[in-house]
Amino acid sequence: MGSGSSSEIPDADSLRRETGFSQACLLRLYRRFQNLDSSQKGYLRRVDLQRIGALAVNPLGDRIIDSFFPEGNLTVDFPGFVRVLAHFRPVDEEGARTRGPDEPEPFNSRMNKLRFAFQLYDLDRDGKISQQEMLQVLRLMVGVQVTEEQLESIADRTVQEADEDGDGAVSFLEFAKSLEKMDIEQKMSIRILK
């Protein structure tokens, strides 16, 4: 990895500050980006990501691909690509401590990790996971052996369990609350994305 190649990355420095990725990691991601961008367009489209074979067998693969393309965007450039991945950077202790109060929360904070997960469920972007939305995710994640009735009852139950204000849907706060005992920092981090 020659040092000269890092200059290829547009806005490397600001991107590094923003996402917290190390130089080497950013470079690796850039390589990956270029690799996915098979026709060297400088951006990725959904098909580019869909071509990754392993995603086709990931029940949530398409949803995750969608999350790279927020607000109906058709393409994602490198900064956008990295910003999504930055959610999965492990939480570093000193980074959290040295952060000034006025600085924005880093992408890899617990809340942002949760928010990323939340928006995978919340398809209509109304800030709530309805029973229907829960059901859709369940349907993706559960094998064909489970009947629709069972699924519905599971979805009902799941929503009820988390739903505190009784509106029949899970808001983000309720979502976060239901997972408060979970080690999100660890579960939603990839070690290698440093």
Add this chain to the structure above:
Amino acid sequence: MSRRGAPGPGWGLPLALLLALREVPRALGVEQGSSDAQDASQGFEVVTFKWHHVQDPYIIALWILVASVAKIGFHLSHKVTSVVPESALLIVLGLVLGGIVWAANHIASFTLTPTVFFFYLLPPIVLDAGYFMPNRLFFSNLGTILLYAVVGTVWNAATTGLSLYGVFLSGLMGDLDIGLLDFLLFGSLIAAVDPVAVLAVFEEVHVNEVLFIIVFGESLLNDAVTVVLYTVFESFIALGGDKVTGVDCVKGIVSFFMVSLGGTLVGVLFAFLLSLVTRFTKHVRIIEPGFVFVISYLSYLTSEMLSLSSILAITFCGICCQKYVKANISEQSATTVRYTMKMLASGAETIIFMFLGISAVDPIIWKWNTAFVLLTLVFISVYRAIGVVLQTWVLNRYRMVQLEVIDQVVMSYGGLRGAVAFVLVVLLDESKVKEKNLLVSTTIIVIYFTVIFQGLTIKPLVQWLKVKKSEHREPKLNEKLHGRAFDHILSAIEDISGQIGHNYLRDKWSNFDRKFLSKILMRRSAQKSRDRILNVFHELNLKDAISYVAEGERRGSLAFIRSPSTENMVNVDFGTPRPSTVEASISYLLRENVSAVCLDMQSLEQRRRSIRDTEDTVTHHTLQQYLYKPRQEYKHLYSRHELTPEEDEKQDKEIFRRTMRKRMESFKSAKLGIGQNKKAAKLYKRERAQKRRNSSVPNGKLPMENLMHNFTIKEKDLELSDPEENPDHDVEEMSGGIEFLANVTRDTATDSLSGDTGSDTPLTRRRSPREVPPAPEKRPRAPPQAPPTPGPVPPGAPPAPPTARSPARTALPDREPGTGLASEAGLAPEAGPALGAGLERRGPPGAHARSAAARRVHSRRSFQRPRARRRPALLKLASLQPSYHAPPHALEQEETPL
């Protein structure tokens, strides 16, 4: 007759039999000798007892039987095997058996001899390791593995040997006839981590994949180092310590490269040969598995003959051939190979450990020197830890996946020594190495210590180190569900970020592999399996297409295609099986509930039992059982004892189908938005209806796993009772699949067209001019009608159907009608003949015509009814005439149907 020994109560019949038989020859020898003389005079004898005739194989077979029966015994109690590693149990069993045999006649006749070990027991284990090696993981960590294997082993050998020598000089060990070279020799044989021992223990300790592959890889690859160090020091000793010159040392280093690279090269060559041979075994399916074993074994023997590293040879033979062999041989052969290999390896491992126990029961070899033994133990542990820490410190500067402290502890602690060391020490020549017996006893103690003590404690250690989430609490439904979702998200992000050691070299290699190696080493039909899943999908589509048209033929017309009487289909299809499923699974759950087997239940039992709780239980259990497993969990790396790839594949296929179906729908709808303005509204409606129907699809499917056996029958019945509608069922998915393939393989299609004649080409591309349907198409395919300029949506285009959110809309401009279509049109004439060739290969000419019809049908129907059912038609294959049923190559990939 002469059962003298008193077998231990627990070991029962086999042992008694064994002992009895051991006594037989002695007792019989005399009788036979005397009776022989009589025989001559008495003439023909009806029954003769010829023990000597069968003695050796008989005893071997009995030992294997004893070991296997013992294994059954161990696993009768889950408690024991979950705490004590099997290897330790086997050693203890060996000790007991050896003790009994020795007590019986005071000879230790059974020991682990180098010949048996190196020629018969080790190869299966190493071959198994190589053949099932997770290649990707292995090669992405190859640098690390090599460093540990080479530098680490040299370091261990040198430090252990030198330190022992230092202590010896201080006089702590008393008076021994031993020199520096002997110590170094001992150090080199005791330094190497043993693959058999490591596998046996690590298999039961579930550490993360990277850690596993590093320790395991190290244990495999350090063989070359061990062999070289061992032979070098042995020859130095033979030469005499003072005559060793610098040139000899240089030669030693050179020989290291010779041995390791040579061994690897031999392995690769034989892998090449093996792949090539399996390419042509189409007509001798039955001996296919044999080739795998024989040729790999030959690689082992060849490198042994050339005094290269035989372990490296057979490892790399397995690693290199696995891809091609698996693609070439039939599904049945693959299963045979898999099971045979596991059986051999597992059996060999069992025998090795048992004999390690038995071999120790021999007073002749024991020479005790407390200081020597204890210090060896201390030194190997300490220096391994130091070595690991030092090397990791260096490695972590370069590694993407950092090795953390916990990993280092496990790596240091997982440095188990095993049978290789024992056999090497037994091989020593007592006339040269005066203190051979001391070395042997120490080696045995070291092996026992590492295998039994460390093997016992490593599991608790691993658990203890990850003590973080010790809180054992029944996770809430939300946690469980979201937790699983997070796992999936993570694995997807990993794939997207390509962080599992993605690098330039791999790309280069896969290019080279695709362009040259696969062409030579794989069957034509297997070559297109660049992507296994896509390939499966493609196969399914082909079969569907063929059966679909054959169905039309059976009825005498293809009219049924147009009849839109599909509304009640859904009910027909899923309605029937569903109730039974529910019942089955619920009764299953209830049964489970009673026995409280499931972990969920146990924790739940403490709660107050109410209906609500029962429901919860059922829910939890259902989730537990049926949530798709994330990759990390189900892709078990390497296991000697478990074979469950089918499950994973099933899951993969299931998810893949759904994903494709979804993508297809959105793809199609977006496309229609462009091509078919007039019909848009109607289609939109249909899509909606379709979606509603689809929504019940995934979970309305037949429970394949459970009901696999009656599935076929059901489908057949279904077909008979409702012949009109079934075929319609799968049209859209397969056409969808074809579309998708066209899309996905677009960028690779060019080289596949020129190179691999059409077998790589998705069906859409196969439409050559002469095959264009004569009838005016009611619904022409969208692409030809698309405006030549890449304008995404013409003005006045209908609102995109709801599903158009995802790929489709973006996919379309991406298709770049200018080039995409041009290439399609331009390539068509070329593709036509190519296709012809492809099809002729595939089946009789009749099938060709039929497939052409199928294609026509599909192209016409592509966008009509995007409905996502497909299985019925698959089963219909059974009802086809044989000639259409099985295109030769389809047979090779027979696993596809479900």
